[in-house]
Amino acid sequence: MxxxxxxxxxxxxxxxxxxxxxxxxxxxxxxxxxxxxxxxxxxxxxxxxxxxxxxxxxxxxxxxxxxxxxxxxxxxxxxxxxxxxxxxxxxxxxxxxxxxxxxxxxxxxxxxxxxxxxxxxxxxxxxxxxxxxxxxxxxxxxxxxxxxxxxxxxxxxxxxxxxxxxxxxxxxxxxxxxxxxxxxxxxxxxxxxxxxxxxxxxxxxxxxxxxxxxxxxxxxxQFRTNTYKVGILTQDVEGLMVQLTQKYTIAQTNFKSLNDDLKFEVSLGESSPNELLQLLLQKGQVTHFEENIPSVNDIFIKSVSQ
Amino acid sequence: MSVVSLIIKREFIAKVRNKSFIVMTFLSPLLFVAIAALVGYLASMKADTKKIAIHDESGNFISVFKNSDAYSYHDLSAIDLQFVKDSILNTKYEGLLYFPKVASLRDYESKIQYISNESPSMNFIGTIESLIGKKITEQNYIVAGLDTLAIKNSVSKVSVNLAKSSGEETVKGLNEIKIAIGGAFGYLIMMFIIIYGNLVMRSVIEEKTNRIIEIIISSVKPFQLMMGKIIGTSLAGILQFLIWAIIGFILFFGISTYFGVQMGATPALDAGMIEAGQAEMGSKMQLYIKEFLTLPIGTLLVSFVLYFIGGYFLYSSFYAAIGAAVDNETDSQQFLLPIIMPLVLGVYIGFFTVLNDPHGTVATVFSIIPLTSPIVMLMRIPFGVPIWQLVLSIVLLFSTFFLVVWFASKIYRVGILMYGKKPTWRELFKWMKY
CATH class of the missing domain: 3.40.50.300 (P-loop containing nucleotide triphosphate hydrolases)
Known part of the structure; x- marks a missing residue:
């Protein structure tokens, strides 16, 4: 170009x-x-x-x-x-x-x-x-x-x-x-x-x-954080959380959804999203799985405040 | 079309189309002529003759006073003095001139009285004094047994003929007309600089407040914009001056013919003065004409054009730089003072120093210093200026002009993009280095 x-x-x-x-x-x-x-x-x-x-x-x-x-x-x-x-x-x-x-x-x-x-x-x-x-x-x-x-x-x-x-x-x-x-x-x-x-x-x-x-x-x-938003319908909330927190960092999040699902954000670190998905699939029905793409606004604020 | 000529054209059109410009152009000469006509009218009204009563107990002086348009003299010597004194307070007499009976002629020197409730003009008293003095002197001659006719005939009037070493003849005196001609040109330049320099400044400020400046200078160089602005504004100014001259000329002559009033004549000149001066006037007039023809008119006109261009450009670059440095006109005052000062100084030096000593050190120096030279040199030219001084002065003027334009364009370049802050002199100097 x-x-x-x-x-x-x-x-x-x-x-x-x-x-x-x-x-x-x-x-x-x-x-x-x-x-x-x-x-x-x-x-x-x-x-x-x-x-x-x-x-x-x-x-x-x-x-x-x-x-x-x-x-x-x-x-x-x-x-x-x-x-x-x-x-x-x-x-x-x-x-x-x-x-x-x-x-x-x-x-x-x-x-x-x-x-x-x-x-x-x-x-x-x-x-x-x-x-x-x-x-x-x-x-x-x-x-x-x-x-x-x-x-x-x-x-x-x-x-x-x-x-x-x-x-x-x-x-x-x-x-x-x-x-x-x-x-x-x-x-x-x-x-x-x-x-x-x-x-x-x-x-x-x-x-x-x-x-x-x-x-x-x-x-x-360059600014991706390898974090995913997850929505899941599950009976075993405690069990899921215990397993997840052992491996990943979890944070609360919110997104629009028609289901009464459990919503959270997972920071994958070095591991792959497939691993996380496999774990989730065992625990219930995944209703939402989306990578957090940084907005220009996020990038702007992040860079400027560094 | 080059960008500078585009800018000149726009500035010219913007100025000429401006309502206040149109109003000023056509109203000013009307006002001027109206004032002149009023003065002329008042002058013609003043033909009211003032009556002066004379009570001369000696009978010596009545014949001295001759009636004129302004004053008429009435011999009331036959009437009792006290009665005259009382009556002049409420009748139409302006005043009473009283000559007492005295023992010796010498006593007149301090005994003559002028009685009036209104203070007389200095001119009037002066004329009376000289008339009476002359009369007494004549009588003194007679008393001393001198032949008055012989004395009159032996009075000699000397006229020294002036000539330059080149053999060219000049006429002495008449400095007034020379300074008037030079002064008119110098004054014209000053007025032009002040009026149109200000317009340049205002138009720079306008572009700044309109914020169009950034768009313009992303297309042209600030220097081009500044020069275009100065030239365009001056062209509008020259047009305005031309219209003024033409309208003024037409109105002046139209009205003066219509009313039959001689507006140029100085009103109410004292009778005695006129009478005494009348004989000289004729020959003086010829001298004036002769002197006018001997003036270096060619040099004067060429210099006028050169000094006009140099002086106007020099000062309007200052004005443009100031306009760029400030946000609004009120802020410009502190910067304008140092600019107007040399102009005023030039006019003062012109009228006081040049008139007394056209080739003295002060006049010479200030006619060479660029900031005052356009005014002072033009006033000196009618008196004859050595060519080297003229050349030096013009060369200096134009080199200063280029220097100032260069500096001004630096300030201009930085200033037009600076907003919201009233700069100090120190900052202006800093801008030159950017």
Missing amino acids: STILQINDLVKQYGNFTALNKVSLSVPTGSIYGLLGPNGAGKTSLIRIINQITMPDSGSVFLDGEKLKPDHIAHIGYMPEERGLYKSMKVGEQALYLAQLKGLSKKEAKIQLDYWFQKLEIEGWWDKKIEELSKGMAQKVQFVVTVLHKPKLLIFDEPFSGFDPVNANIIKDEILELQKNGATIIFSTHRMESVEELCDHIALLHQSNKLIEGKLSDVKR
């Missing part, structure tokens, strides 16, 4: 404060890449360097194998967390202006704008000023100006904040479609459920350092 964005040993300091401490990342082409981290982890500093808003103190960034250079801005679309547009400027003029700054010709920008305005059903807004629009409406315009110049790398900082559920879904679908058409997407967010849903790769920044990076499934495998 090719890499669209390669970041090597990036260091950025503001006075005595280190915002990025030798951070290296590689973002595979065509992926949806989640950039996670608590506030102040260095996400924004990293994104600003990719956008060439600020320069790193040391380290290098490569876009599609080329060292980052000024023309590359035409290939990057960026939607910052703090949304902003000229309040007293008309929607259409503003979008044209921003597209031209990204290097599009006026004609080309107009074609793209017509396409997107139609797609998001906002054709009637062309002559409206931003200050006349609601926050959610302005967000849609913001989305359009981000993707207008068909960038191959899109960076969204908290893309769903400010959208109502309906519009958030529309935007999500648009993002997925952009990915299908070949764009790579970097997400910076705190909202773990959207990471879970959309991202196939993640990186976790904490206190200016990169803690984790990789394919989401690989990261999850």
Whole structure:
């Protein structure tokens, strides 16, 4: 798999404060890449360097194998967390202006704008000023100006904040479609459920350092605890518990079930799930057997609090 | 189209479409002309002649006073002094000039009285004093047995002709018109810097508070944005000035023709002064015209353009950096003071030092120092400035300009992404190193 964005040993300091401490990342082409981290982890500093808003103190960034250079801005679309547009400027003029700054010709920008305005059903807004629009409406315009110049790398900082559920879904679908058409997407967010849903790769920044990076499934495998949730209908609860506690660590748990079954969590340690299953089958009817897959949220909290 | 020209275009359009810009552009000249018209109207109303009563017990001085538009003199010597004194309190006389009967002419020097319930203008008293003094002097000549005609004929008026070593002739005096021309240009630059520098700052703050700044500078370099902003705003400013000039010109002449009022004329000049000056005025006017033609107009205009560009860019980079450093306009005050100070200093030095001694050390030094040179040098140019000083001053101005733009863009780059904190001077210096 090719890499669209390669970041090597990036260091950025503001006075005595280190915002990025030798951070290296590689973002595979065509992926949806989640950039996670608590506030102040260095996400924004990293994104600003990719956008060439600020320069790193040391380290290098490569876009599609080329060292980052000024023309590359035409290939990057960026939607910052703090949304902003000229309040007293008309929607259409503003979008044209921003597209031209990204290097599009006026004609080309107009074609793209017509396409997107139609797609998001906002054709009637062309002559409206931003200050006349609601926050959610302005967000849609913001989305359009981000993707207008068909960038191959899109960076969204908290893309769903400010959208109502309906519009958030529309935007999500648009993002997925952009990915299908070949764009790579970097997400910076705190909202773990959207990471879970959309991202196939993640990186976790904490206190200016990169803690984790990789394919989401690989990261999850790395964080698996070999614990299983078990539901069982049995007459001999005491006997089962005695046998289990001799071999494994047991903990209480809860899950949805239609049966009046006994629910617990078993930490297998080195042993295999089959062994546990054999033991359970002897004691009663197994109604539930499921591996505990760590959620991104679990991984996030676990890594950050270490 | 290059990005800078795109930014210039947007800034220009945004400024020109702004409601307050439109209102200011069309209302200011109207206001200005309205005020001028009012002054003119009031001046023409003032044609009310003031009546001055004269009680001359000697009968010597009545002939000295000639009626004018402003003052008319009435001989009340025949009426009893006490009665005149009492009556002037409630009749239409402005005041009473009283010449007592004295033994010797010398006694007049301290015995003449002007009686009035309102204090007279300094000008009026001065004129009266000089008229009476002249008369007494003449009489003294007669008493001393001198031939007054011979004395009059022997009075000599000297006019020293000034010339430069290059042989070029110049006219002496008339510093006022020179400083007025230089001052007008210098003042124009100062006003322009203050008005449009502020606009640049406000537009930077606006982008910051709108939070669009991050989107813009992910597409263009902060330096390009800053320069585009400065140039776009100045173009809007030049347009505004041009409109002002045109509207002002039309209104001024339209109204003055309509009302037949000479608004340029200084109202209510003292009669005596005018009379005394009238003869000189004719020749003076010619001198003014002659002097005006000898002014280095070409140099002045070229320098004006150069100093205008250099000075405006220099200062508006400061303004842009300040706008980037703060979150709102109120926070900008502490940074603005050190910027406005050299401008004000320039104007003061221009009007006081240059007028007295155009080529003195103070005037020369401040016309070379970049922060004050756009104003001070323009005021000096009409007096003739050595070419090396002019070149040095302009070279210094532009090199400082590039230096300041470089520093300002550093502060700008860091500042536009900093929120929620009012920076100190120390922090600003730290930002330059980021």
